[in-house]
Amino acid sequence: MNKARIDAEQQRYVIECGDGYSCFGFANARDHANQIAHKLGRSDLAFAEGDYATLAGYEKYCNAVQAWSQSPLTRTTYFDPGTDAMAARVLESCRTRERKVRLILGDTRTGEPWLEEHDVVGQIGRSTGSLKVPLLIEAGECGGTAILCACLLAIIDWGSGDFLYRHAAYREADLSIRPSDDAERPWDVLRRDEVVASFGDIGKAGAYLAFMRGGTIEPRLFQ
Template sequence: MRDITLNPEQRLYVIATEGGVTCFGFDNARDHARQIAQRLDRPDLMPTADDAASLTGYEKYLAAVRAWGESAQGHGTYFDPGTDPRLARVLETCRRDGRKVRLVLGDTGTGASWLDEFDVVGTVGRSTGLLKVPLLVEPGEAAGTAILCAHVLALMDWDTGLPLYRHPRWQPPELRIRASDDDVRPWSVVLHEQPVANFDDIGKAGAYLAFMRGASVEPRVFR
């Protein structure tokens, strides 16, 4: 196994790479191993309480990933633990249809959007490897970034603007536009009276507000 150390304070596996280190959470390793063990009916892969913050836990995660990749289920799309089954079905349909979509990502516990403007518009693809996860492929790109499926609040059809999926806790953020004290960018979009973005043109501010509420507005309009 690769050179791995433990960071108990932050609950992370610290994994050495050629360019430095990368980190993977104890809880992520446990949840993936648990999900795979259940779906493959492999109790030998199921992590125990003692595995949670140990190298054994990471070994079980790696074993579970290998087992998944070698199984018949490994040929399909793999969704993160905590993914709503309804969302998984919608993403698969969009992937097969090549449909352009708009993602809203955030905290599924509160329904609050992260107000992301990058990596949220494109088509749904799928990675290669042992875990074939869904990707968001932006227009004009050949590859994409992994979709954080357990944090999707809403998914809209880009062409129609209609919702294809909506988390029960999601509500479009209550954004509004007001004048700012910035002479260069005199228009501010605020949430709960706190500025989240400033613009040199009120039209750009309006486009940003609409986009963050889920509308099909090209980001280049307000960037």
């Protein structure tokens, strides 16, 4: 187990990693440990009262990951705590079928998309290691970024544009296009009354708006 210290102000563990440091939130440590404890049927791995925000809690998290790595479940895909069961099934189906998808991420409480334009189009892969998490792999790449599975609002089939998964709270981004006073970027895209992007060409503004509302538009058309 790597040496860790507590950063109470930021609610996280600061962990020594070679010549540097990484950080891991108290809530993440608790939620992962509790999820692993539940899936393995090991109540001893779950957080007890008083473990939260302590070094004992971080040790419990590490013990849970170690137990997972020694179980048959380490060969399966591991999803973040709070991931919708249907979203997990769709991601796994897309991974095994090598299906190209468009992901929409956002706040699952409000259904509001984050308007992410990077790392949201590609195929679903899987990491190595003890916890094999889903990755979004872009065309031509051999690796990718971990997907924030618990923040998925929608998964869209790239070929057909059909929704494979839609969170119950998801609502399409409320966007509009308006002329601006900027000569270099005369077109603004607004979410309600807030400017979220500006473009020099109305075609790019329209492509951006369509993409952010779920359209399978190549991001290179507006980036």
